Amino acid sequence: MKVTDPVCGMSFDQEDAVATVEHEGTEYHFCSSDCKEEFQENPADYAD
């Protein structure tokens, strides 16, 4: 299943995600720990 990194917009297979974060009941997948950290600093900027 393809997922999209909400920070950088890259899409990749879910199994290739480097990091996964749950925010308000939705899982977000990230290509790198940098993207994950950026999301966690400002989740409201990236969450739907």
Ligand SMILES: [Zn+2]
């Ligand atoms: Zn990314």
